[in-house]
Amino acid sequence: MPPNYTLYLVTDSTKAILGEKDLVWVVEQAIKGGVTIVQYRDKVNETSILIRVAKDLHRVCKNYGVPLLINDRVDVALAVGAEGVHIGQDDMDLKTARELLGHDAVIGVTCSSVEEACAAAMGGASYLGIGTVFTTPTKENVKSIIGTAGTREILDTLSIDDLKTPTVAIGGINGSNIQRVVYQTKVGSKSLDGIAVVSAIIAADDPRSAASQLRDMIGQPRPSIVETASKANEVEQLLAGVPKVIQQLKRAAPICHNMTNLVVQNFAANVALCIGASPIMANNGEEAKDLAKLAGGLVVNMGTVTPEGLSNSLRAIKAYNTYGGPVLLDPVGAGATQVRRDAVKTLMSGGYFDVIKGNESEINVILGEGNVQQKGVDSAGSKASDRDRASRAKKLAAREQSIVIMTGPVDFISDGTRTYAIKNGHEYLGKVSGTGCTLGTTVAAFIAVEKEDKLLAALSGLLMYEIAAEHAGCQPGVSGPGTFVPAFLDALDNLATRTENGDSDWLVSAAKVEKLDVEI
Numbered sequence: 001m002p003p004n005y006t007l008y009l010v011t012d013s014t015k016a017i018l019g020e021k022d023l024v025w026v027v028e029q030a031i032k033g034g035v036t037i038v039q040y041r042d043k044v045n046e047t048s049i050l051i052r053v054a055k056d057l058h059r060v061c062k063n064y065g066v067p068l069l070i071n072d073r074v075d076v077a078l079a080v081g082a083e084g085v086h087i088g089q090d091d092m093d094l095k096t097a098r099e100l101l102g103h104d105a106v107i108g109v110t111c112s113s114v115e116e117a118c119a120a121a122m123g124g125a126s127y128l129g130i131g132t133v134f135t136t137p138t139k140e141n142v143k144s145i146i147g148t149a150g151t152r153e154i155l156d157t158l159s160i161d162d163l164k165t166p167t168v169a170i171g172g173i174n175g176s177n178i179q180r181v182v183y184q185t186k187v188g189s190k191s192l193d194g195i196a197v198v199s200a201i202i203a204a205d206d207p208r209s210a211a212s213q214l215r216d217m218i219g220q221p222r223p224s225i226v227e228t229a230s231k232a233n234e235v236e237q238l239l240a241g242v243p244k245v246i247q248q249l250k251r252a253a254p255i256c257h258n259m260t261n262l263v264v265q266n267f268a269a270n271v272a273l274c275i276g277a278s279p280i281m282a283n284n285g286e287e288a289k290d291l292a293k294l295a296g297g298l299v300v301n302m303g304t305v306t307p308e309g310l311s312n313s314l315r316a317i318k319a320y321n322t323y324g325g326p327v328l329l330d331p332v333g334a335g336a337t338q339v340r341r342d343a344v345k346t347l348m349s350g351g352y353f354d355v356i357k358g359n360e361s362e363i364n365v366i367l368g369e370g371n372v373q374q375k376g377v378d379s380a381g382s383k384a385s386d387r388d389r390a391s392r393a394k395k396l397a398a399r400e401q402s403i404v405i406m407t408g409p410v411d412f413i414s415d416g417t418r419t420y421a422i423k424n425g426h427e428y429l430g431k432v433s434g435t436g437c438t439l440g441t442t443v444a445a446f447i448a449v450e451k452e453d454k455l456l457a458a459l460s461g462l463l464m465y466e467i468a469a470e471h472a473g474c475q476p477g478v479s480g481p482g483t484f485v486p487a488f489l490d491a492l493d494n495l496a497t498r499t500e501n502g503d504s505d506w507l508v509s510a511a512k513v514e515k516l517d518v519e520i
Contacts, residue, residue: 003067003083003106004036005127005168005194007215009201010071013042013053017203024056026207031064033211035201036194039086039108041071054080067106074100084108086129089116094123108168112146117154121165128165129196130154133181134172134349145171147349148184149399151192159190170196172349175210176322178217180352184401231453233418235513238456242511243504245450245460250276250500254448255296256441259283259313261303261332264434267485268299271438274492275464276500277445285315292319297448299440300353301330305343317351326354326447326454330440334358334365341365348400354447355458356396357405357440360389367396386410386421387518394419395520403458405443407436411462412516415455422459423512424466426473428484439465459513467510468492 009030013023027038038061040054054070058080061068067083070076074097077085084106087097097107108127109120117128130151146154151169158165169181169192178195185192195218204210232238256277258268265281272279282291288298298320300313320327334344344365356366369392384392390412397404398416406412411422429435443461450457471494472478472487495506 002166003127005166006036006218007034007211008037008039008168008170008194008196009035009211010039010041010170010196010198011057012198012202013044017199019203021207023053023202024060026202027057028060028064029206029208030201030211031061031066033201033208034215035066035211037067037069039069039071039196040082041086043071047073047076050076051079054082058082069106069108077101077105084126086110094120094125098124110170111154112150114154114157117158118161118163121158121163125165127193128154128167129170130167130192131169131196132171133169134177145345145349148181149348151181152185152187152399155185155190155192156187159187166193168192168194168196173197174200175214175217176318177351178214179220180321182218184352231418232456233515235420235515238420238459239507239511239513241453241456242460242463242507243499245446245457246276246464246496246499248449249446250496252295252449253278254445255280255291255294256445256448257282257288257291257296257298257316258301258441258444259309259316260299260301260330260437260441263303264301264437267434268438268441270489271492272441272445274489274496275442275445275461276496277441277448279441283309283312285312285319288316288319292316292323292325295448296325297444298325298327299330299444300327300347301332301437301440302334302340302343302347303330303332303437305340310343310346313347314350317347317353321351326444326451327351328355328357328440328444328447329353330437331356331358331362331366332437334362353400353402354454355403355405355443356400357407357436357443359407359436360384360392363392363396363404363406367392367399386412387516390414390419390421390516391518391520394518398520403447403454405458405462407439411466413455413459413462418455419516419518420459421514421516422462422466423514424463424470424510426466426469426484428473428478428481428488429466429469431481432485435469463507463511463513464492464495467506468495470510471495471506 058068069084069086070082071086072091086108088110106126108129109125110129111117201207201210256272256279258281269279331344393404393406393412394414397414442465443458446457446461468491471491475487478487
């Protein structure tokens with residue numbers, strides 16, 4: 001019978017992770033909690049100690065019918081009669097390990113690229129350890145962080161090539177992101193066979209409880225990931241749902257937690273108030289632990305990038321992911337400097353985003369396509385057609401399992417399946433600092449109240465925002481950007497109030513939404 005890879009425990013004997021606990025006791029408790037396979041990993045101790053500990057671990061594992069694998073050391077595996085080994089790209093080659101251990105041995109191979117995965121699968125690996133998914137303190141000299149996007153790419157290729165080797169994701173996975181990994185990496189019918197964890201169990205005071213909780217989480221989506229069998233598809237259906245979402249927002253007055261730059265904080269707070277949300281500007285990540293429990297939405301805005309700011313953002317993302325609160329990423333100026341490109345990679349590997357909103361250049365940076373240098377926060381010049389832009393938005397949405405909004409003269413919104421073009425808005429939006437940032441504030445408030453169809457929620461916020469801009473721009477007293485801003489705030493408040501009172505004529509007469517059929 002092949003091993004069950006569902007919850008794969010990798011041990012760590014260092015004091016920083018294990019503490020004063022006995023490793024054999026920790027492993028036994030973890031197995032009682034639901035661990036299905038164990039890898040003994042110790043890069044520090046001498047061979048005699050490895051063999052002694054491995055024998056003790058094997059005895060415990062055999063009692064519960066759980067396979068024990070040894071990291072790297074084929075000699076130790078042979079000495080204790082372990083069920084197999086796990087080898088990295090720089091360890092003993094797969095063919096030699098198989099010759100030494102025999103046909104029935106379980107041999108896993110670490111893979112961080114499509115090429116490595118295909119080679120190992122075709123070479124006869126029992127399973128693939130895919131990663132490193134996220135940054136982790138338990139392993140030094142990490143060759144590459146591939147994130148859920150890289151993991152998904154490997155699974156996709158394995159599926160296309162009909163390679164059925166089991167797969168296990170590893171690297172920085174814990175209770176705050178385990179469901180995200182399961183959800184985001186699935187490609188059609190191909191999904192991970194298991195999740196490997198280290199410190200989430202080894203460092204826990206109660207490893208049995210920690211293992212039990214992780215095992216339960218693997219089989220269920222996190223709270224903010226709600227998949228419905230049927231969602232509105234046609235433009236008319238979506239537009240019919242917009243007033244209801246606005247009314248939901250007015251009734252709920254959700255918290256809109258903004259982690260944004262100082263330039264736009266006041267503007268963002270006023271926009272949130274005008275649409276009916278309750279704004280809070282809190283850049284301290286420690287506050288997010290409490291704010292995430294209030295059923296609101298989080299905006300992570302990259303307007304000002306500092307090491308401290310990134311650290312705070314990561315803590316906030318983790319908190320909202322844990323409690324199921326929706327998170328919107330606004331990668332402001334993502335392509336302007338190497339510091340910002342690195343920051344985007346850090347944020348993308350640090351948590352799940354329900355919505356990613358950016359201009360064409362910013363979306364391209366996240367997608368990893370194009371080397372155009374962005375000029376400040378503005379989108380770089382592009383000769384791409386509207387269909388090409390729509391295709392990129394759809395591609396990123398499908399890859400990240402998120403809603404993607406690509407802003408520009410024509411906006412595009414996609415959930416990876418449904419894709420639409422929106423041709424509303426006003427030229428003054430491009431002449432006032434912070435209008436892109438406050439669009440993020442608006443959308444985050446909407447996805448906080450409509451979680452069953454996040455595309456509908458994001459579209460509702462986008463339409464309300466841009467049609468309000470059109471109303472403001474044509475007011476008699478508006479002669480330029482300076483007079484536009486107060487009129488815009490008035491228009492947002494007016495549309496929210498009208499809709500709350502049952503008047504949605506403004507939407508029917510002005511919405512310019514087109515359904516698109518584009519390939520990725």
